[in-house]
Amino acid sequence: MSFSTFVTDKAGLQKFYEAIMASQETYAPVEKFGKFDFKRVSALAECDPESPIAKTMSIKPLFFPRTAKVMKFVATSAGTDVSEVDEDPLAVKRVILGVKHCDARSLQVLDKVYNWDYIDTDYQNRRQNTVIISTRCDKADTHCFCTSLDYDVENLDAMDILVVHGTDGKEYIKARTEKGNELLSSDVTRHASPVTEEITAPVLKSQYASFAASFRLKMNYKEVNEKLSKIFDTPEFENVSGNCVSCNTCAFVCPTCHCFKISDEKIKDTGVRYKSYDSCNNGYFTLMAGGHNPRPAKYRRWRQRAMHKFVYYKERFGENLCVGCGKCTISCPVNISIFEVVNQVSAAAMQE
Numbered sequence: 001m002s003f004s005t006f007v008t009d010k011a012g013l014q015k016f017y018e019a020i021m022a023s024q025e026t027y028a029p030v031e032k033f034g035k036f037d038f039k040r041v042s043a044l045a046e047c048d049p050e051s052p053i054a055k056t057m058s059i060k061p062l063f064f065p066r067t068a069k070v071m072k073f074v075a076t077s078a079g080t081d082v083s084e085v086d087e088d089p090l091a092v093k094r095v096i097l098g099v100k101h102c103d104a105r106s107l108q109v110l111d112k113v114y115n116w117d118y119i120d121t122d123y124q125n126r127r128q129n130t131v132i133i134s135t136r137c138d139k140a141d142t143h144c145f146c147t148s149l150d151y152d153v154e155n156l157d158a159m160d161i162l163v164v165h166g167t168d169g170k171e172y173i174k175a176r177t178e179k180g181n182e183l184l185s186s187d188v189t190r191h192a193s194p195v196t197e198e199i200t201a202p203v204l205k206s207q208y209a210s211f212a213a214s215f216r217l218k219m220n221y222k223e224v225n226e227k228l229s230k231i232f233d234t235p236e237f238e239n240v241s242g243n244c245v246s247c248n249t250c251a252f253v254c255p256t257c258h259c260f261k262i263s264d265e266k267i268k269d270t271g272v273r274y275k276s277y278d279s280c281n282n283g284y285f286t287l288m289a290g291g292h293n294p295r296p297a298k299y300r301r302w303r304q305r306a307m308h309k310f311v312y313y314k315e316r317f318g319e320n321l322c323v324g325c326g327k328c329t330i331s332c333p334v335n336i337s338i339f340e341v342v343n344q345v346s347a348a349a350m351q352e
């Protein structure tokens with residue numbers, strides 16, 4: 001099936017976004033304290049679909065909330081009554097715009113685990129009801145390395161609609177899925193014109209070439225996958241994790257980290273059960289009820305993080321659990337970079 005593509009100018013692209021906001025429940029990057037987080041919006045003035053990569057949080061919380069009520073309960077000496085929480089506000093039909101390619105890709109990676117041994121229906125409903133509009137970046141940020149990983153950034157199919165700022169000064173809006181095509185068939189594109197693949201393809205190609213040339217970081221992920229899989233016991237993990245303060249920020253901002261904890265909060269007889277983000281960097285993450293902790297040292301926890309991202313997930317699902325967005329490095333209070341960690345450990349271990 002061939003999907004439609006439209007061309008317009010900068011003002012037309014803004015009108016396209018405004019038309020979406022007027023007709024659909026829409027989320028987009030909203031600035032707060034110098035950072036951008038995806039929030040519900042109703043006008044372009046409230047948000048910035050072109051928010052800077054380095055300052056934009058991931059879209060993960062719109063599919064896997066930072067914390068969410070799982071159930072309510074009343075526990076008395078007579079027994080426990082459990083009740084359902086309110087309807088999921090994230091499972092309604094909605095559009096997310098201003099999504100970076102790495103973020104769009106992260107959902108394809110997460111789909112694997114959420115469709116695995118347990119089907120997470122909350123996640124599935126949120127995915128099925130969402131149209132993702134992703135704008136291709138024009139320039140890489142200092143810590144980006146998406147083009148070095150195991151996915152084709154140029155031909156990425158993780159979004160429903162692709163927006164590209166053409167090297168000819170025009171704006172290209174291209175459907176990538178049936179959901180995207182359906183949205184573009186409505187009158188949201190009334191300020192744009194249909195355009196053929198013959199015209200679109202070379203412009204998108206030259207835009208990608210300029211974007212790809214802007215990367216400072218380049219990784220040979222196949223080499224990293226292979227070397228890490230052989231060096232579990234290397235002491236180099238102690239060197240690279242020495243400064244880590246186990247704050248868990250890297251996992252919380254990461255679009256692909258998906259560990260969570262379940263906790264109950266109760267006042268007198270009435271309580272709520274929550275599902276909240278957790279992290280393998282957390283010293284208590286593997287603490288067992290009897291007091292044993294198989295990862296008591298932080299180098300072991302960092303080793304788990306690196307191995308899960310570049311060995312274990314790859315072995316199980318065929319993909320790295322990292323999309324090269326650099327968010328963990330940007331947010332780390334002690335400047336630890338996963339790019340440097342996995343490269344440094346691989347290189348040092350091969351010299352042992």
Ligand code: SF4
Binds near residue numbers: 321325
């Ligand atoms: S590990 Fe870091 S670079 Fe990789 S996806 Fe997570 S936040 Fe992005």
Ligand code: SF4
Binds near residue numbers: 243249250336
């Ligand atoms: S953000 Fe940095 S300091 Fe915090 S847990 Fe991650 S690596 Fe350690």
